[in-house]
Amino acid sequence: MGKPLSDRELHNLAMNIVGRELEAEGFEFMGVNSEPKRNPQFVCLKDKILHFITVRYVPYPKNPNIYDQELMKKMKNHANKNEARTYYAGVGLSNAENQELPVYLNEAYIVDYIGLIEIKDE
Secondary structure, three states, X not given: OOOEOOHHHHHHHHHHHHHHHHHHOOOEEEEEOOOOOOOOOEEEEEOOEEEEEEEEEEEOOOOOOOOOHHXXXXXXXXXXXXXXXXXXXXXXXXXXXXXXOOOEOOOOEEEEOOOOEEEOOO
């Protein structure tokens, strides 16, 4: 068995997964904050529009597509002041051999990520 990844390492892995997708989709990074408690994690520009993206690592068996409503409401208010669009990116990560086990360093893992979820005004 390898070494289980720490929460910090899992968060960084989630950030890398989302960051690669943003890059592939032509987003320009204006700011990156890898601190899990400092939001948003990514501030990007695409088509002259600012995008605020909050990234969360979500442990198995939780649903990575369910987000903290209060947090995202705060992010939306913050984004609105900056004329930015707001997104949530939940990344589920689990052990490929047995989802009940932790994710280990240098071992296969499963990614449960549907892409960015836009947070709209209510």
